[in-house]
Amino acid sequence: MTDVLILCEHDRGNLEPATLEALTFARSIDGADLSVLVCGELADDAIASLGEYGATTVHVAEHDLLSDFGPETWGQTLVAAIDEIDPDLVLACGTSKGNEVLAQAAARLDLPFVANVTELDDSFDEMTRVQWGGSLLERSGLEADLPIVSLAHHAVEPASVDGGAPSVETFEPDLDDSLARTVVNGRDIAEAGVTLSTAPVVVGGGRAVGNADAFAPLEELAELLGGRVGCSRAVTNNGWRPHSDQVGQTGTRIAPELYIANGISGAIQHWVGAMASKQILAINTDPEANMVTKAGWAVIGDLHEVIPAITEEVKKRRG
Numbered sequence: 001m002t003d004v005l006i007l008c009e010h011d012r013g014n015l016e017p018a019t020l021e022a023l024t025f026a027r028s029i030d031g032a033d034l035s036v037l038v039c040g041e042l043a044d045d046a047i048a049s050l051g052e053y054g055a056t057t058v059h060v061a062e063h064d065l066l067s068d069f070g071p072e073t074w075g076q077t078l079v080a081a082i083d084e085i086d087p088d089l090v091l092a093c094g095t096s097k098g099n100e101v102l103a104q105a106a107a108r109l110d111l112p113f114v115a116n117v118t119e120l121d122d123s124f125d126e127m128t129r130v131q132w133g134g135s136l137l138e139r140s141g142l143e144a145d146l147p148i149v150s151l152a153h154h155a156v157e158p159a160s161v162d163g164g165a166p167s168v169e170t171f172e173p174d175l176d177d178s179l180a181r182t183v184v185n186g187r188d189i190a191e192a193g194v195t196l197s198t199a200p201v202v203v204g205g206g207r208a209v210g211n212a213d214a215f216a217p218l219e220e221l222a223e224l225l226g227g228r229v230g231c232s233r234a235v236t237n238n239g240w241r242p243h244s245d246q247v248g249q250t251g252t253r254i255a256p257e258l259y260i261a262n263g264i265s266g267a268i269q270h271w272v273g274a275m276a277s278k279q280i281l282a283i284n285t286d287p288e289a290n291m292v293t294k295a296g297w298a299v300i301g302d303l304h305e306v307i308p309a310i311t312e313e314v315k316k317r318r319g
Contacts (some may be wrong), residue, residue, distance in 0.1 A: 002031050005085055007078060007092035007101055008038045008050070008058075012068060015046035017198070018093035020158035023053040025151045026091055027161065030122055035059060036166070037081045039074045040066035051166040053158065059085065060170045069097065070183030073175055075104025080173035082109070082146070089124055094150035106148045114142055116152040124149075154255040154276035194228055196245065201227030202256045204247055204274070205235060208263025208284070208303060212240040217307045218262065224314050230254065232264050248273035262303040266291030283307070 004026045009016040019036070026034050035057040036050050047058055061077045078101060082090060090105070092098035094116045106113035118137065119128040124147040131138040196202065203222040205215055215229060222229045230247040231240070247254055249272040259277035264270060266282075266289055274280070275294075282295035283303045292298045299306050 001033050002029055002089065003085065003087045004029060004032050004034050004089045004091055005081065005087035006034060006036045006055070007074075007090075007098060008036045008042065009093065009095065009097055010038065010040075010042055010046065013041050013043045013046070015042065015049055016095075017158060018095045018098060018153060020049070020053050020160075021153070021156045022091055022093045022098075022151050023050065023055060024158050025156045026089075027054045029089070029120065035085060035087065037061065037078060039077045040068075047168060048165060051163045052160045054161050054163050055166045056163075058166045058168045060168060061173050062170055063172055063175050065175045065177075065180055065183060068184040070179065071097075071100045071104050072179040072182045074101045075108060076175055076179060077173045078102075078105040079108045080171070084171065087146070090146065090148045092150050094153045098153075099150050102148055102150055109146070109148075111146055111148055112142065112144050113148045113150075114140065115150045117149050118152050118155045120149065130155075153253055194226070196228045196230055196247070196252045197254060199226075199228040199254070200257045201225040201260070202230045202247070202254050202258075202277070203227060203260045203262070204230040204232070204264055205241075205262050205303075206232040206264035207234040207238070209235065209240070210304075214304070215241065217304070217311065221260070221307055221311045221314070224311060225258075227256065227258075230259075232267075232270050246273075261291045261295065262307060264291050265289050266294060 006022050006026060009018045026032055034055045036055045038058060038060045050058055059081055065073045092102050099115050102113050116130040117127045126141050128137050128139055130152045203218045205218050209215055218229050231245045233246055233248055235241050236243050236246045249269040251273055253273045255276035257278045259274055260281045262283045280295040282292045282298045283306050284292050287300050
């Protein structure tokens with residue numbers, strides 16, 4: 001049997017889907033027994049979901065410093081769990097949070113950490129991982145007493161197995177008060193509802209949109225489709241949209257059912273953030289643009305004419 005310890009990502013008790021990706025991936029390991037580490041409190045229905053995706057044991061770490069996310073407190077808690085459980089593999093999804101916590105734990109244990117893996121050999125000493133922002137896959141070897149690995153985000157589609165309720169074990173890690181320096185201690189909620197990373201539809205805009213005000217038709221269409229507006233780096237560089245709306249290697253990685261890319265050339269940095277989209281519709285005046293050639297569907301035309309036409313058709317069909 002192979003004992004796999006998976007870091008649970010959650011936001012103040014609310015389970016984040018990235019954890020289910022890691023659980024789904026871990027189930028492909030022969031003879032894997034899946035344990036999950038939760039830093040802080042997790043809602044009862046979220047714990048039940050972990051069981052549905054294959055977790056047999058959930059280890060809940062309780063401590064005052066785990067009231068919210070902190071990379072150092074979570075990293076040290078993971079070290080404590082590793083000492084207690086002695087797993088054969090430590091795994092998390094390769095989100096910014098997952099990679100940061102694994103890096104913290106690896107540094108404390110003086111062990112290597114391999115990020116953004118897509119395949120693992122049964123012995124965990126060879127693996128395939130994403131490199132160069134997703135433009136290539138690298139075959140790597142690893143020599144370590146304990147493999148610490150993150151799964152490339154959106155590389156696996158979460159799938160449940162209708163597992164039973166996991167057993168829950170609690171423990172209190174030894175956390176120094178100094179680690180509180182990186183714990184989140186306040187939040188400003190800019191808006192509620194669907195986020196860019198979880199939106200089922202993303203309507204993206206590039207430099208060709210023209211200016212900040214010209215994003216209004218994209219906003220209208222996104223609202224009609226229950227989605228969010230995204231943008232390219234050129235747009236944020238021009239100050240037309242905030243960085244939080246940027247799709248790409250240095251922005252948000254999206255995986256919607258549909259990505260409507262308007263006036264976006266499709267540079268590799270943007271493609272890294274958008275390539276997990278299930279379907280892509282590119283609207284562009286350039287039939288040779290990278291995004292057009294990669295898209296499942298394309299409209300060669302002026303986005304300022306095409307987007308209003310789509311919006312009107314959606315309204316018409318909805319009566």
